Amino acid sequence: LLEMILFAVNPRRDVKPLAKALIRDFGDIWSVVNAPPPRLRTYCVGEVSLASDKAVATLRAVGAAALRGMRQRVMDRPVLANWQSLLDYCTAAMAHQPMEQFRLLFLDRKNKLIADEVQQTGTVDHTPVYPREVVRRALELSASAIILVHNHPSGDPTPSRADIEMTKEILRAAHSLGIAVHDHVIVGKGKHVSFKAQGLI
Numbered sequence: 082l083l084e085m086i087l088f089a090v091n092p093r094r095d096v097k098p099l100a101k102a103l104i105r106d107f108g109d110i111w112s113v114v115n116a117p118p119p120r121l122r123t124y125c126v127g128e129v130s131l132a133s134d135k136a137v138a139t140l141r142a143v144g145a146a147a148l149r150g151m152r153q154r155v156m157d158r159p160v161l162a163n164w165q166s167l168l169d170y171c172t173a174a175m176a177h178q179p180m181e182q183f184r185l186l187f188l189d190r191k192n193k194l195i196a197d198e199v200q201q202t203g204t205v206d207h208t209p210v211y212p213r214e215v216v217r218r219a220l221e222l223s224a225s226a227i228i229l230v231h232n233h234p235s236g237d238p239t240p241s242r243a244d245i246e247m248t249k250e251i252l253r254a255a256h257s258l259g260i261a262v263h264d265h266v267i268v269g270k271g272k273h274v275s276f277k278a279q280g281l282i
Contacts, residue, residue, distance in 0.1 A: 083110050086143055090136040091129045099126040114144030115177050148173055152197065159192050160228070161263070167194075167228075168266070168273060175232035175268045181208040183231045185215060187224035188263070196222050210247050212254040219260050226261035230268065238269035240281065248276060 083103060087096035103124065107113045113121075121140060124131045131137055151170040160167050167186075175182055181203040187196040200215065201208045208231060219227055229251065231244075248265045255262050265276040276282045 083113060086114075086139060087129070087136075090133070090139050094129045095127070096129050099124060099129045099131075102126050111144070111147075111173065112177055114140045114147070116140075117179070156194050156197070158194060160186065160188060160194050161192050171230050171266060172268050172273065175230065176270050178232055179234055180204060181232060181234060183208045183210050183229070185218065186228040186230060187219060187222050188226040188228070189223075190225045192226065192263075195224065207243075210251070212247075212251045215251050216254045216258055216260060219255070220258065224260065226263050227255065228263050229265040231265075232268045236270035238267040238272055238274040240267055240274060240276065240279070245276075245281060248281065252282065 083100040084096050087100055088094070091099075103113045104110065107116060118137045118141065121131045121137050131140070148170075151166075151173055155163060155167050155170050171184065175184065182199050183201040183203070185196075185198050185200050186194055187198075189195050198218070200218070201210060203209060215227070215229075229248065233239075244265075244267065248262075252262050262282065263277070264282060267274045267276075
């Protein structure tokens with residue numbers, strides 16, 4: 082598949098060596114199509130390179146289209162009945178981000194996903210989260226429940242003490258206004274941790 086994408090911007094060239102180099106260095110095709118453009122532009126194998134804006138834009142467009150398709154599979158659907166699809170989407174959207182992101186998934190009374198928003202973006206190992214802002218946004222959207230999701234760029238989804246304490250604060254704030262917190266999921270590279278499954282919620 083990666084060779085086909087590369088051939089579209091490097092016609093009549095042998096793109097297999099470049100495809101192999103990209104998979105070797107990034108690990109999988111998803112990581113390639115979501116890689117930072119400056120890093121992609123450094124790749125050149127033989128006469129085939131990714132130095133052009135067209136080549137980088139094509140790879141990024143493939144990643145964006147795939148993510149959009151995954152998002153459409155979970156929006157306006159009961160998330161608890163489509164939990165794996167939701168996890169797949171969150172993993173695709175967040176696992177390879179270089180900085181921590183804190184994402185909020187807002188649900189209606191039937192547990193349908195009505196909004197998906199990145200509330201905060203932080204550093205490589207910390208994202209500031211404000212329980213008041215989480216609850217305020219849920220009220221603005223008339224959400225009955227929320228799911229918290231954030232990533233660990235290190236790849237290890239093990240909750241930190243700060244993660245646990247922050248979740249408790251959000252639980253208290255949400256509970257006082259009748260808003261349920263179904264779960265807090267931490268996304269790593271190829272794995273995740275559910276607070277609910279761990280008995281932390």
